Amino acid sequence: MNGVAVHLDELRRSFGGVPALDGLSLEIQPGELIALLGPSGCGKTTALRILAGLEDTDSGRVLVGGTDITDRPANRRDMGMVFQAYSLFPHLTALQNVQFGLKLRRRAAGDRAAAMLALVGIDAYADRYPHQLSGGQQQRVALARALAIEPQVLLLDEPLSALDAKVRVQLRDEIRRIQTEVGTTTVFVTHDQEEALAIADRVGVMRAGRLEQLAAPTEVYLRPASAFVADFVGLSNRLPGRLDGDAVSVLGTRLPLVQAAAGGPEVTALVRPESVDVVPDADGTGRVLSTTFLGPTSRVTVAVGETLVVAQVTGERLAELATDTRVRVDLRPVPVALEGVSAS
Amino acid sequence: MAGLRARRARRQAVFRWTTLAVAGVAFLLPLGAMLEFTLRDGGGTWALLIDWPQLSETYPDLAEGIVASFGQAVLTALLMLVLLVPTAIWVRLRLPGLRPLVEFICLLPLTIPAIVLVVGLAPVYAWVNYFLGSSSLTLTFAYTILVLPYAYRAIDAGLSAIDVRTLAEAARGLGAGWFTVMARVVLPNIRSAVLSAAFLTVALVLGEYTIASLLNRTNLQVAIYLLGKSSATMSVAVSLAALLLAFVLLLLLSLVGDRRKASR
Numbered sequence: 001m002n003g004v005a006v007h008l009d010e011l012r013r014s015f016g017g018v019p020a021l022d023g024l025s026l027e028i029q030p031g032e033l034i035a036l037l038g039p040s041g042c043g044k045t046t047a048l049r050i051l052a053g054l055e056d057t058d059s060g061r062v063l064v065g066g067t068d069i070t071d072r073p074a075n076r077r078d079m080g081m082v083f084q085a086y087s088l089f090p091h092l093t094a095l096q097n098v099q100f101g102l103k104l105r106r107r108a109a110g111d112r113a114a115a116m117l118a119l120v121g122i123d124a125y126a127d128r129y130p131h132q133l134s135g136g137q138q139q140r141v142a143l144a145r146a147l148a149i150e151p152q153v154l155l156l157d158e159p160l161s162a163l164d165a166k167v168r169v170q171l172r173d174e175i176r177r178i179q180t181e182v183g184t185t186t187v188f189v190t191h192d193q194e195e196a197l198a199i200a201d202r203v204g205v206m207r208a209g210r211l212e213q214l215a216a217p218t219e220v221y222l223r224p225a226s227a228f229v230a231d232f233v234g235l236s237n238r239l240p241g242r243l244d245g246d247a248v249s250v251l252g253t254r255l256p257l258v259q260a261a262a263g264g265p266e267v268t269a270l271v272r273p274e275s276v277d278v279v280p281d282a283d284g285t286g287r288v289l290s291t292t293f294l295g296p297t298s299r300v301t302v303a304v305g306e307t308l309v310v311a312q313v314t315g316e317r318l319a320e321l322a323t324d325t326r327v328r329v330d331l332r333p334v335p336v337a338l339e340g341v342s343a344s
Numbered sequence: 345m346a347g348l349r350a351r352r353a354r355r356q357a358v359f360r361w362t363t364l365a366v367a368g369v370a371f372l373l374p375l376g377a378m379l380e381f382t383l384r385d386g387g388g389t390w391a392l393l394i395d396w397p398q399l400s401e402t403y404p405d406l407a408e409g410i411v412a413s414f415g416q417a418v419l420t421a422l423l424m425l426v427l428l429v430p431t432a433i434w435v436r437l438r439l440p441g442l443r444p445l446v447e448f449i450c451l452l453p454l455t456i457p458a459i460v461l462v463v464g465l466a467p468v469y470a471w472v473n474y475f476l477g478s479s480s481l482t483l484t485f486a487y488t489i490l491v492l493p494y495a496y497r498a499i500d501a502g503l504s505a506i507d508v509r510t511l512a513e514a515a516r517g518l519g520a521g522w523f524t525v526m527a528r529v530v531l532p533n534i535r536s537a538v539l540s541a542a543f544l545t546v547a548l549v550l551g552e553y554t555i556a557s558l559l560n561r562t563n564l565q566v567a568i569y570l571l572g573k574s575s576a577t578m579s580v581a582v583s584l585a586a587l588l589l590a591f592v593l594l595l596l597l598s599l600v601g602d603r604r605k606a607s608r
Binding site for chain 2: 052073075079086088091101104105142146155
C-alpha cells in the first residue's frame, strides 16, 4: 500500500464571519505523516474536516493524488478518519465495526477485519461491544476501522486527547509504527506539542487559519520561524535584548538569530530554558527565586535585576541551588527568535 | 437521635403505604367493579368477546370499530415513524438551529384541545373525503398530529443518548450514504426510543374518542360509546379489555427501556 500526495490549495472558510481558515496551503508528500499543531481555534480541525469532506470550503481546492476532490461528498472520498470523541457504532462489536466499511464496499470482510484488529493489537477483544472496551481500546478499534478500507489518506483528529497520559504515549508510538508499516499518507491534528514532535515527519504549526511554519520536528523546535512558533512549541523565556547586526545581545551574551530581523534595537528574544545554564557564583548577578523538581530535569527561576529567567537544570545541579543563592546565568549560543519583529 | 430518625422513617413508611393504598383503591376499585359487572351473566360476555366470528355477527358496529382502531393505530405509528425519525435525525445533523422550532411545532398539539383541533380539521377533512373517501382510516392523519408531542419527545430523547453527529460522520467517512447512515447506524442505536414512540402512539390511538366522534368516523371508543346505549355489559367488557391492552403496551415499553439500561 503506497500513499498518495495531498495538496490543500488556498483553503478559506469562515463561520459566521469569523475566518477559521485564511488561505491555508499545504503540500503533503506520499506516505508522509504531517502533524497540524496549534492552539484551539487555529483552524487545524477545520482543515482536517474539509479534507475529509465533512465541512465545505468557501474557496480553495483539495487535491488527492492529483485529483480535485473539493466537491466530492465525504462518503466517496476514500479516507479513514479517527475522531477525538469515541465514534465506534455502539450496536456493533469491535469486529463488526471494522467490517462496516468493508461491507459497504462489498469486500470479503472477515479476514481483513480480523487482520486489522491484530495489527492494532486488539484481536482478543473482537467480540466485545464498545461499552465493554476502555477508551484506549476503543480508539485502537477506531484506527483499525479507518485503516481497514485501505484509505488513500488517514485522518486523525486529536485521537489521543480523551485518553490518560500513559495510554496516550503508548498509542501514539503505536500509531507511528502502524503508519510506517502501511505507508498511508496521514494528517494528525493535535494541540499537544510533545505529541506532534514525537510522531510527525513534519509539523505544521498553525495560527489564525494559516500555517506559521511547516518543517521537521527538530527544525520547528530548534529554529522556530517566528516568535509564535517558538512560544507555542516548547517553553520560552522572554528576555530583553539589543539587536546588533545579525545577532542579538541578551544578558551580555551574543546569540545568533533564526532569521535576520529589522527594527529594534530594543527587542525581546525568546530563549529556551534548556539553553540557559545556572551556575552558583558568589559574584553572580542573579539570585535564585524558586526551584521546581520535575523528575529527570528540574526548573529554576532566577532574577537578574528586573528580568526573570527560567532555566532547565539537572538534578545534581538543583541540589546546589537553594533559594536566594547567588548565581551566574550563562546562555548557550543557539539561534533564537525575536518577538514582534518582522523578518527582513 | 437514632430514635428520632427511626420514628421519621416509620412515619414515612406509613405515609407511603397510605398513599399507595388510596391510589390503588382509586384505580382498582372502578376496574374491579367493571369486572364484577361484566361477570354477572356468568362469563358469557367474555366468552363472546374472544369469539371473533360470533362477536362480529352479534355486534357488527363494535367489530367494525375494533378493526378500525387497530388499523388506525398501526397506520399512525408507521406514518409517525416515517415522518418523525428522519426529520429528528436530519435536524440534529444538519439543521441544529431549527431544533427549537421543530420541538415547538411538535409540542403544539398538546396545548390545543381536541375539540378546537376538530374545528380546524373539519375543512381539511372535507378535502380528505373528496380525495381519499370517508374511510375511518383517514383519521390516521389527525392522529399523527395528535401523537407528535409524545413521539417526538421519545425519539429526541433517544437521539440525545448517542453522539449522532460523530457516528454519522464516522459512517460517512467509511463510505456510507445518508440512507445507510440512518438505516444502519442511527436507527439501530435508537431502537428502544422508536419502540417507545410506537407503543405510545398505539396506546393513544386506541383510547381516542373526541376527534373520531366529531368527524363522524368510527373507532373502538366510538363503538363502545354507542354500544353502551344498547348493551351495557358488552361495552364495559370491551372498555376493560382496551384498558388492559394499553397497560400491557406500557408495561412492554418500560421493559424495553429497562433492558436497554441493563445492557449499557
